[in-house]
Amino acid sequence: MKDLLNRFKSLKLVRIMGFNRVVLIGVIIVLCLIFQVLSAVLNHGNVFLTYARFTSAMNYGYFIGFLALGVTFVIATGGIDFSVGPVMFCAALISGYCFNNYGFPMWVSLIMCPLIGMVFGTVGGFFVSYLHLPSFITSLALMQIAKGVGSIFTKTQNVSWPGSSDPGGWYRSLSNLDITVGGQRVNIPTGLIILIVVAILCSIVLNKTKAGRYMICLGANREAVRLSGVDTRRWEMLAYVICGTLAGFAAIFYVGCYTTVQPVKGDTFNNEAIAACVMGGTSMAGGLASILGTVIGSFIIAIMQEGILSMGFNIAFQYSLTALILLGAVIADVMSRRRRN
Amino acid sequence: MGEVILTMKGIDKSFPGVHALDHVDFEVRSGEVHALMGENGAGKSTLMKVLTGIYTKDAGTITFEGKEVEFHNPREAQQAGIVIVHQELNMMGHLTVAQNIFIGREPRRGLFINDSAMNDEAKKLFAQLGIEINPKETMSSLTVAKQQMCEIAKAISHDAKVIIFDEPTAALTDAEIDQLFVIIRDLRAKGYGIVYISHRMDEIKKITDRVSVMRDGQYIGTLVTEECTKEEIIDMMVGRVIYEEPKTESHCPPDAPVVLKVEHLNAGRMVQDVSFELHRGEILGFAGLVGAGRTETARALFGADPKQSGDIWINGKKVSINSPKDAVEAGISYLSEDRKRFGIVLKKSITENSTLATLKNFTRGMFINKPKEAEVTQKYVDALKTKTPGIDQLVMNLSGGNQQKVVIAKWLVNDSQIMIFDEPTRGIDVGAKQEIYELMTRLAASGKAIIMISSELAEILRMSDRIIVMCEGRKTGEFDIAEATQEKIMSAATRDIDMQNRKPVQEGEAS
Numbered sequence: 001m002k003d004l005l006n007r008f009k010s011l012k013l014v015r016i017m018g019f020n021r022v023v024l025i026g027v028i029i030v031l032c033l034i035f036q037v038l039s040a041v042l043n044h045g046n047v048f049l050t051y052a053r054f055t056s057a058m059n060y061g062y063f064i065g066f067l068a069l070g071v072t073f074v075i076a077t078g079g080i081d082f083s084v085g086p087v088m089f090c091a092a093l094i095s096g097y098c099f100n101n102y103g104f105p106m107w108v109s110l111i112m113c114p115l116i117g118m119v120f121g122t123v124g125g126f127f128v129s130y131l132h133l134p135s136f137i138t139s140l141a142l143m144q145i146a147k148g149v150g151s152i153f154t155k156t157q158n159v160s161w162p163g164s165s166d167p168g169g170w171y172r173s174l175s176n177l178d179i180t181v182g183g184q185r186v187n188i189p190t191g192l193i194i195l196i197v198v199a200i201l202c203s204i205v206l207n208k209t210k211a212g213r214y215m216i217c218l219g220a221n222r223e224a225v226r227l228s229g230v231d232t233r234r235w236e237m238l239a240y241v242i243c244g245t246l247a248g249f250a251a252i253f254y255v256g257c258y259t260t261v262q263p264v265k266g267d268t269f270n271n272e273a274i275a276a277c278v279m280g281g282t283s284m285a286g287g288l289a290s291i292l293g294t295v296i297g298s299f300i301i302a303i304m305q306e307g308i309l310s311m312g313f314n315i316a317f318q319y320s321l322t323a324l325i326l327l328g329a330v331i332a333d334v335m336s337r338r339r340r341n
Numbered sequence: 342m343g344e345v346i347l348t349m350k351g352i353d354k355s356f357p358g359v360h361a362l363d364h365v366d367f368e369v370r371s372g373e374v375h376a377l378m379g380e381n382g383a384g385k386s387t388l389m390k391v392l393t394g395i396y397t398k399d400a401g402t403i404t405f406e407g408k409e410v411e412f413h414n415p416r417e418a419q420q421a422g423i424v425i426v427h428q429e430l431n432m433m434g435h436l437t438v439a440q441n442i443f444i445g446r447e448p449r450r451g452l453f454i455n456d457s458a459m460n461d462e463a464k465k466l467f468a469q470l471g472i473e474i475n476p477k478e479t480m481s482s483l484t485v486a487k488q489q490m491c492e493i494a495k496a497i498s499h500d501a502k503v504i505i506f507d508e509p510t511a512a513l514t515d516a517e518i519d520q521l522f523v524i525i526r527d528l529r530a531k532g533y534g535i536v537y538i539s540h541r542m543d544e545i546k547k548i549t550d551r552v553s554v555m556r557d558g559q560y561i562g563t564l565v566t567e568e569c570t571k572e573e574i575i576d577m578m579v580g581r582v583i584y585e586e587p588k589t590e591s592h593c594p595p596d597a598p599v600v601l602k603v604e605h606l607n608a609g610r611m612v613q614d615v616s617f618e619l620h621r622g623e624i625l626g627f628a629g630l631v632g633a634g635r636t637e638t639a640r641a642l643f644g645a646d647p648k649q650s651g652d653i654w655i656n657g658k659k660v661s662i663n664s665p666k667d668a669v670e671a672g673i674s675y676l677s678e679d680r681k682r683f684g685i686v687l688k689k690s691i692t693e694n695s696t697l698a699t700l701k702n703f704t705r706g707m708f709i710n711k712p713k714e715a716e717v718t719q720k721y722v723d724a725l726k727t728k729t730p731g732i733d734q735l736v737m738n739l740s741g742g743n744q745q746k747v748v749i750a751k752w753l754v755n756d757s758q759i760m761i762f763d764e765p766t767r768g769i770d771v772g773a774k775q776e777i778y779e780l781m782t783r784l785a786a787s788g789k790a791i792i793m794i795s796s797e798l799a800e801i802l803r804m805s806d807r808i809i810v811m812c813e814g815r816k817t818g819e820f821d822i823a824e825a826t827q828e829k830i831m832s833a834a835t836r837d838i839d840m841q842n843r844k845p846v847q848e849g850e851a852s
Contacts, residue, residue, distance in 0.1 A: 209707045210700050217697060220688040227645055227683050228698040228751065229669025287688045 017292060020281045024296045028303060035307035043312035053306050055176070055187055059257035061302035062175060062191040063088065063250040065295055067273035068280075069202050070121075070246030072294045073239040075277055076206070078219040078286025079128060079135035081240070083120065083142040084247040085269030090150035091116040092251035092261040096159040099168065106168035114248040120146060121244015125237035143267060151263030158262050161255040175256030191253050195295070198249070203291040205242075215239050220287025268319055272301045275326040283333050301325075342550060343371035346534050347423070347503050352391055352401035361387045364401070365560040367553055369503055369534040374525060376537045376545045376566070379555035379578055380630070380798070380831075385538055388555070389505055393418040393425055406502070424496035425505040432488055434481030439463035441480050442495045466494040470524055486517035493524060504528065505536040510544060511632065511813075512610075522548050540630050542571050542835045556580050572828070575835075579798065579827040587802035588822045592785065593623035599657070600790040601673075601759050606651030608641035613814040615651075619759065619790045624781065626805030627794040629834045634814035635794045636678055639761045643668045643675040655759070669698055674752035678764035678794070680741070684748045687737040691729060692718045694736050694747050698755045721750035725780065742773025749780065760784065761792045766800065778804060798827050812836045 008014060014022050035048040067084045074081045095112035098104040104112075120142055127138045162169045164178075175191040206212035214235040218225040226232045255261060278284060279300060280293025301322065308317050347369040354362040362384050369375050377385050390396045392403065394412030403410050405421060412418040415425075432441050439459045440447075448458040463476035472490050480488060489509060496504050506525070510518045525548060529535060537549055545552060546566060554561040554577040561577045597620040606615045611634035619625050627635045641648040644662040653660055655671050662668045668675070677683035685694050695718040696703050703714045718732045725746040729739060736747055745765065752760060762781065766774045781804060785791050795801050801808060808825050810818035810833035818833030 208709055208711075210704050210709060211707070213693065213700060213709060217686050217689055217693060221682070221686040223683050224686050225697060227643070227665050227675060227677065229666045229755075230697070230700075231664070231666050287686070 018281065018290065021290065021293050021296060024279065024293065024300065028296070028300055031300065031303050031307065035303070035310055039307070039310040039312075043310065046310055046312070048307060048310045053310060055189070057299070057302040057306040058189050058192060059175065060305055061299045062195055062253040062257065064269065064272050064276060064301055065195045065298035066198065066246050066250035066253060067269055068276035068294045068298045069199060069291065070243035070250075071273045072202070072277050072280075072282050072289050072291060073206070073215060074135065074243045075274070075282050075284060076219045076286060076289035077215050077236050077239045078222065079236070079239070080139065080274070080284075081124070081135065081243055082139040082267075082270045082274075083124065083146055084243065084250075084273050085266035086143045086146035086150070087117050087120045087244060087247040087266075088251045088254060088269065089261055089263075089266035090120070090146040091248040092161075092255050093150040093154050093159050093263060095251070096161045096255060096261060097154045099161070100159065106162075106171055110171055110174075110252055113251040114245045117248020117251070118241060118245040120247070121241040122237075124244065125240025128240060129233040129236035143270070147264045147266070154263055156263050158260055161259045161261070163259060171252065172256045172259075175253050191256065194253075198246075199291050199295050202242075206289055206291060211235060211238055216287055216289060219285075219289075268322075271319075271326055272322050273298075275322055275329055276301050278326065278329040278333055283337065284330055285333075285337060342373045343532060345369070346371045346406055347392075348402075348404040349388070349392065350402050350404070352388065352403075353399045354387060354391055354396060355399055361558050362391065362398075363558045365555065365558070367560065369536055371502070371534045372529055372532045373550040374529055374535045374537050374548055376539065376549040376552040377555065378538075378540070378545065378552055378574060380796075383555040383578075384558040385555055386507070387558075389425065389507065389536070389538070393423060393505075419499050419501075422500055422502040423505070424499055424501040424503070425507060426489065426492045426496060426509060427507055432480045432491070435479060437477050437479055438474055438483070438491050439476035441491060442466065442476075442498055462498070463494070466498055469497065470494060471527065472520075472524070484517070485512045486514070486520065489513070489521070490524065493528075497528075501533065503534040503536065505538070507538045508540070509537075510539065510541065518544070540835045542574065542832075545574070546571065554578055571832075575828055575831050579831055587799075588805065590823050591623075591806035591821060592782075593620055593806040597621045597623060600655065602654040602657075603642060604652045604654075606638065606641060606648060606653075608637060608646060608648040608651075609814075611637035611814045612641050612648070615811070615814075615816050617809055617816070617819070619792060621790055622785050622788050623806045624785050624791045624793055624804050626801040626808040627792060627811060628798065628801045628808055628830050629796070629811040629817075631796055633811040633834065635811050636763055637814070638811070639675060639763055639792065639794060643673060643761065645675065669755060669757070672756075672758040673761065674698070674755060674757035674759070675761045676745075676748050676752065676763060676765060678767060680744055680748060680767075685736050685744055685751075688735060691722065691727070691732045691734055691736060691739075691747055691750075695721060695732075695750045695754055698751050717754060718750070721753060724753075725750055726776070740773070742769045742776070745769060745773070745777060749777075757789075759790045759792070761794070763794045764796065765793065766795075766797075798830060801830065802827065810834050 009019050032049060039046040039048040067088060071081050071084055091113040094116055095109040098112065099106060099109040124138050124142045127133045128135045164172050173190060174194065177188040177190045179186055179188060206216065214225065214230055215238065218232045218236060222232055276297035277294050280297035281290040282288060282294060304321060305318050308321065345368050349365065349367040352362050352365045365384065365388055367388060379385050387396065391398045394414045394417055405423070410421060412421065442463050443459050448455045448462065460476040467474050470490065470493065474483070474487055474490065480491065509521060513521065525535060539545060549566045551563055552566055552569070552574055553563040554574060556578060564573065599618050600621050601619040604616045606612055615638050629635050637646065640646045642653065644664045644667050653662055660671050662671060681687060686697070692714055696714050700709070703710050715732060722729065722732055727743050727746040729743060736744055739747065765777055765781065769777065781791060781793070793804055802825065806822055808820045808822065808830065809816055810830055812834050813836060817836065818830065820829060
């Protein structure tokens with residue numbers, strides 16, 4: 001058995017992806033099968049594995065994926081960010097409101113999203129790295145500010161981005177492109193393609209550039225990096241800027257799939273994004289990060305959400321379950337660290 | 342001096358790789374102040390930890406008031422009547438004086454704490470000691486000296502028979518020390534047995550009745566303070582055995598240019614008015630006891646901690662160093678005494694650690710030039726003979742000596758002209774130690790200027806071309822290697838110094 005495990009671990013593909021990522025893909029498959037069976041049993045013969053459920057899970061996975069990618073940078077530096085969900089909503093609210101009420105062109109509204117996120121990231125990063133506030137508190141405060149600013153700007157109204165056939169509705173093609181081939185409507189998951197491209201960029205930044213090297217090393221031992229003559233504050237702040245920007249970017253895909261944004265919401269996505277990261281092998285202690293793991297983790301979260309709905313439970317179950325997954329992932333992280341010591 | 346109340350006989354204690362206590366004997370009489378002396382690492386603290394149940398002894402007996410005892414934790418020792426007044430005070434600053442003294446055994450009235458009874462009790466204790474402290478004051482508002490008196494009051498309230506003072510005067514001013522001595526003499530007159538651990542020779546002569554000396558985990562002997570000289574005590578502390586051949590003359594040419602000049606460096610209580618020069622190709626040893634301010638001096642010089650004042654010249658040019666970044670750019674490197682915390686990133690590879698200080702030399706645009714990085718890392722792994730299966734090995738999997746080589750490699754890649762080695766051989770086995778020594782000698786010969794901080798006298802005498810001795814944040818001696826002896830260094834390190842030059846320590850300064 002052990003021999004078999006070792007042989008599996010030494011396969012080339014497994015080595016490249018990392019053992020724990022391969023296990024996560026296994027988790028996705030097992031989850032799908034479990035939901036297939038449980039949906040049928042619990043919800044009057046409902047079928048889980050359908051194309052509609054697949055696209056629905058994908059849609060959920062896109063914006064969670066972008067949020068989680070951003071959070072990965074912050075966790076890699078040894079920090080935490082509880083503001084990404086509301087920041088995403090704040091960006092979607094403000095830029096959507098500007099499109100609807102001030103006649104901003106769609107492309108301007110779309111560019112505004114990551115910029116608004118970047119402002120939040122920059123402020124949070126400054127507080128954490130230059131003023132040495134705990135990231136936990138800073139991000140909780142920013143979360144409330146994001147909620148407040150978003151709803152003040154929109155006078156506490158929902159903001160509905162245009163539908164596909166409305167003027168400016170082309171932005172939805174960034175998430176899902178519907179084309180007609182031989183009379184058949186085919187959905188092309190453009191959101192997935194963009195997520196993968198951004199993930200590859202993130203991976204390059206984290207693993208191949210000076211910025212990424214410093215961010216990860218300072219997460220592992222900040223003082224040693226500082227005493228090597230590195231301005232740690234600058235690089236730590238950069239992680240928060242990237243995180244905020246990606247949270248704003250995620251807004252484009254949230255509205256692309258769901259169009260309507262509510263004020264004073266979004267905090268449930270924080271836990272999901274953090275859970276996706278930690279499940280993917282990014283260590284809460286800092287110093288270890290896996291972009292591929294984060295992407296896979298995001299889709300596990302998305303499939304859980306679909307599965308729960310498919311079994312006929314309501315969304316409240318999803319919240320509790322994500323929290324349990326987060327706890328489980330952190331326990332696994334802590335235990336593996338203890339074993340290594 | 343009364344009868345013997347505490348006897349420790351044949352106490353033996355080993356840690357992995359260290360024989361910390363080698364059949365040590367020690368006794369305390371009631372009504373005496375008994376000094377326990379020795380260099381750092383001689384085993385004084387270990388002996389006291391065995392006595393108070395923090396460590397379990399491997400062999401030997403402890404007899405207290407005629408009965409053989411064995412304490413399993415400090416609480417048991419406290420209840421029996423043996424109490425330590427620690428060097429670092431264990432006080433809760435936001436609680437009141439009385440609350441601190443009676444923590445865990447507060448007088449109660451029903452479910453509630455009886456505050457007035459507690460304050461009265463505390464007042465009685467202070468009256469016994471002849472000191473005036475308001476029991477209702479918060480602990481953090483008191484001076485260090487007063488806080489210490491509260492610890493003493495706490496000790497007495499435990500019905501202590503033996504009180505151990507662990508370097509009680511380290512943070513006190515002269516006036517406060519005198520006051521403390523009044524209290525200690527009073528306690529002695531009342532029949533308490535007092536163990537007094539200190540490095541300050543002048544205090545030993547002033548306050549103690551007998552002196553027991555330890556060296557390298559062994560009990561060397563006990564002298565009656567009145568009948569012995571300081572020199573005798575120092576001789577016992579350093580011993581006559583020299584393990585390694587010391588340098589006899591400086592290897593640094595007399596006309597070597599000054600690379601680094603530091604003038605009037607001040608940084609808190611631990612660095613006061615330190616000035617020195619460092620020459621090209623020289624190994625400058627910084628000797629002194631733990632806590633003398635040597636590491637603090639190095640860190641202030643390196644910009645790791647803020648400094649209040651001081652001028653630094655490098656190659657005759659005045660530089661301003663406010664962060665480690667400035668220092669590295671000025672060509673200074675610092676190899677910390679605490680490698681794992683400050684020197685290396687344990688979870689990362691040898692390559693990542695080797696280029697940490699110089700990553701900008703290994704980039705093409707935004708990207709890290711990994712082949713070049715690997716090539717340079719491999720070069721230094723070979724040059725320093727770092728034992729590792731490969732350069733991608735995580736540093737946490739290497740031995741202490743090899744980790745140290747990775748840190749050295751990091752600074753060699755940076756080509757720093759000035760290298761500060763802080764306890765370079767701490768936690769390193771004998772073989773690797775030898776290699777590090779040879780490496781430092783080679784580096785100096787190649788023109789690097791080296792500062793070596795070491796608490797091992799043998800190491801100082803073996804490596805240094807010139808020696809600076811520090812004590813309590815001040816430079817207390819400077820010797821050429823040709824004239825330096827263990828006795829001279831030890832004497833300067835134990836504050837047996839010209840007392841006119843000493844200003845009283847300012848209260849409230851950052852420590």
